[in-house]
Amino acid sequence: MKFAETKLSGAYRIELEPHRDERGFFARGFCEDEFRAHGLVDRMVQSNVSLNVKKGTLRGLHFQTSPHEEVKLVRCTRGKIWDVMVDLRPESPTFKQWVGAELTDENHSMLYVPRRFAHGFITLTETAEVFYQVSHPYDRGTATGALWNDPAFGIEWPLEPSIISAADQGWKKFEASPFASAPPL
16 A cells, blocks of 8 residues: 555554455455554544446545544545545644545545544545445444534535535534634543
């Protein structure tokens, strides 16, 4: 795997290194030794799949608060998505900044979303399946989110969402949330 740190410290785009032959290819999608060597979380405890059947489906921006903060390793296994992560670490020089990347079933790229980052995506194809691993199981009591179009972040989504859950539409603006001025999450 090739690890490329984004402009957000600790957040990575990871490219597979496929070994190709007439059958297709083989590549590692996770290796605790390689992740540990890059100083990244090397233990994932849960895998999730999100199937989205309409282009323009937006999910996010989601995160879990302490003590259940999670790292995510995200990959699109069918179709195409625009994947976004936002730095929510008040002490970080990139606080409230975001990075987006197109993840597809053809480019096989992954995003490593660190703890204390919000994460979301919008589907760019009619059917998009997203596979992601997390370092901490889902915890309903600490699961929360940030508004996808919050001006505090200024995320440049590639298209206007056509489907958003009521929960994702209902997050407070970040500046009005307890996370905007609180000590580290």
